[in-house]
Amino acid sequence: MKELEYPFDGALIIKKKKSLKRRLLAEKTNFTPLRVAILGGQTTNDIKNVLDVFLLNYGIKADFYESEYNMYYEDGMFDNPELEKFAPEIIYVCTCIRNISSFPEMTDSPQDAAAKLSDVYKRFEGLWEHLSAKYNCPIIQNNFEYPYYRLMGNKDASSINGRVNFVTRLNLKFADYADSHKNFYINDINYQSASYGLESWSDPYYWHMYKYAVTVAAIPYLSFNIANIIKSLLGKNKKVLMLDMDNTLWGGVIGDDGADNIEIGQETSISQTYSEFQSYVKAHKDLGILLAINSKNDRETAVKGLERPDSVLREDDFVSMKINWEPKSSNLAAAANELNLLPESFVFVDDNPAEREIIRQNLPNTAVPEIGNQAERYINILDKSGFFELTNYSKDDAARNEMYKANARRTEALSSFSNYKDYLLSLEMKGEIQSFIPAWMSRIAQLTNKSNQFNLTTKRYTQTEIEAVASDDNYITLYGKLSDKFGDNGVVSVAIGRIEDNTCHIELWIMSCRVLKRDMEYAMMDSFVEKCRKRNLKIIKGYYYPTAKNAMVKDFYSLHGFEKISEDGNGNSEWLLKIADYKNKNDVISL
Numbered sequence: 001m002k003e004l005e006y007p008f009d010g011a012l013i014i015k016k017k018k019s020l021k022r023r024l025l026a027e028k029t030n031f032t033p034l035r036v037a038i039l040g041g042q043t044t045n046d047i048k049n050v051l052d053v054f055l056l057n058y059g060i061k062a063d064f065y066e067s068e069y070n071m072y073y074e075d076g077m078f079d080n081p082e083l084e085k086f087a088p089e090i091i092y093v094c095t096c097i098r099n100i101s102s103f104p105e106m107t108d109s110p111q112d113a114a115a116k117l118s119d120v121y122k123r124f125e126g127l128w129e130h131l132s133a134k135y136n137c138p139i140i141q142n143n144f145e146y147p148y149y150r151l152m153g154n155k156d157a158s159s160i161n162g163r164v165n166f167v168t169r170l171n172l173k174f175a176d177y178a179d180s181h182k183n184f185y186i187n188d189i190n191y192q193s194a195s196y197g198l199e200s201w202s203d204p205y206y207w208h209m210y211k212y213a214v215t216v217a218a219i220p221y222l223s224f225n226i227a228n229i230i231k232s233l234l235g236k237n238k239k240v241l242m243l244d245m246d247n248t249l250w251g252g253v254i255g256d257d258g259a260d261n262i263e264i265g266q267e268t269s270i271s272q273t274y275s276e277f278q279s280y281v282k283a284h285k286d287l288g289i290l291l292a293i294n295s296k297n298d299r300e301t302a303v304k305g306l307e308r309p310d311s312v313l314r315e316d317d318f319v320s321m322k323i324n325w326e327p328k329s330s331n332l333a334a335a336a337n338e339l340n341l342l343p344e345s346f347v348f349v350d351d352n353p354a355e356r357e358i359i360r361q362n363l364p365n366t367a368v369p370e371i372g373n374q375a376e377r378y379i380n381i382l383d384k385s386g387f388f389e390l391t392n393y394s395k396d397d398a399a400r401n402e403m404y405k406a407n408a409r410r411t412e413a414l415s416s417f418s419n420y421k422d423y424l425l426s427l428e429m430k431g432e433i434q435s436f437i438p439a440w441m442s443r444i445a446q447l448t449n450k451s452n453q454f455n456l457t458t459k460r461y462t463q464t465e466i467e468a469v470a471s472d473d474n475y476i477t478l479y480g481k482l483s484d485k486f487g488d489n490g491v492v493s494v495a496i497g498r499i500e501d502n503t504c505h506i507e508l509w510i511m512s513c514r515v516l517k518r519d520m521e522y523a524m525m526d527s528f529v530e531k532c533r534k535r536n537l538k539i540i541k542g543y544y545y546p547t548a549k550n551a552m553v554k555d556f557y558s559l560h561g562f563e564k565i566s567e568d569g570n571g572n573s574e575w576l577l578k579i580a581d582y583k584n585k586n587d588v589i590s591l
Helices: 010-027 045-057 072-077 081-086 110-135 153-157 163-180 189-196 204-210 216-233 269-287 299-307 328-338 353-362 375-384 400-414 420-426 438-450 463-470 520-534
Strands: 032-040 060-066 090-094 139-142 184-187 240-243 290-296 320-324 346-349 430-434 475-484 487-500 503-511 539-544 563-567 573-578
Touching (some): 010 045, 010 216, 032 081, 045 060, 072 110, 090 110, 110 139, 110 163, 153 163, 163 184, 184 216, 240 269, 290 328, 299 320, 400 420, 400 487, 438 463, 438 487, 438 503, 475 520, 503 520, 520 539
Parallel strands (some): 032 060, 032 090, 139 184, 240 290
Antiparallel strands (some): 539 573
16 A cells, blocks of 8 residues: 555654555455464553554564553563463564663762663563563564753763663663574664654653653654564565666766767766665665566666676676566566566565556555655665665575576476476485474474465464474474575475374475476475374375465365365365375485
């Protein structure tokens, strides 16, 4: 919904939050349900209501538990039957500088100031440890905005008696905890308040009048950032940054001006602006974001812009380059098909408002930021839109661009074979399939939240839940890695089965779409059946729950020899396999 895209009008969202919610509920379908507990050190009702709207815009329908004003600690630390019954899947601790119980005084010694810092930190640490142990779910915690006044002026930042110094050191301790603990995430109020303008963000009128720690017009910015963390945890980040070239990656039109005359490099202020933007774009590769080009140009002419010695981006930085005179909506759809992704995985960046509108009309689920035509604003708008909010990071993320390039080489190699099995054998594929191990827990959890098309049950898991399943003898777990002569694809498939009597119920079966049609699913099923045999199980039951995205796996069980035993009016089906009748099907992947 355009009203909820950055840059948005915070005051308008506050005013129209109810009507925006009604529209989203009417327009969207297939929401992901989620239970969110908000433990507030301030009045949180509007924060909750606006967060609800942003989550709906991301396809997440939340139920909320909300603590009473400033009861965040009591609700989290002590017996709370209502919260226990609610069973939160995410907990958001919404505190602010007003919740810091003790600040250093001018007469305090360094030891006194350090003791106060330790006391405040330990109070929060004890809360997090208790919440984590009791509810076993991700925790999102605000760090602290700076005080809206400085008693000592600039020295407030350097003196151990200063509040600015105290908040800085406390935030660093929060950051250290987040860095060393799984399923704990910082909502960076310190940055958000600075970006918005601290004087406006922390207007004391709203605290004394309503116990709002943030001015009303800024509430949407706070809620938007929380929504971005949550949608990232649920695997709803974008995956591809697709860019125009002329007046987007460089200044000028290369077909008219020539490669020598476009604006890039360090010669002028505008060329420096485009170089900075290219550096920002290129840095996304290290996050595992795929880069692509979609440009109306002559290809031979356009790539010369990337060959300039002062171009930060090079042709091999991109996994897809659609440079032609076709409609950009067709180019984007074609690129999505080639990458085995959905158009909704893309962020389309173009300085031309007409091209942006064409994408919106033809591919409505594609993100199209309103970047305008001022290059100096591009980074700000993209960065604050939260498309690629990072909550978990694995080795596979860093290598993702190379994995997709290797896929392109595989596709090219296919053209020289008339027999598909000969092609698969030529890849010299090697698989690693075994029960979950600590080294891959993060990637396994990440994959369960990202895979949509090859996902039979659409069940999601946090990393904590994955670890719990892995240690439970009532479950069978498998992860699959796949490599071949072109490169390593990393962890690409995950399966979880729950054992009950002599039957294993498949609760999760997913696979990355980048290894489609390489028989990895057969290798996984062979291994899964073998695990069941070793546990003396007789039957495997599989379940398929159709969504708008997973139609490609509707025949999965029949291809593996399962018999359909039921199907309801919504297409939800149940399948059965007698383990004694199963015969291995993988003959192209060496395990």
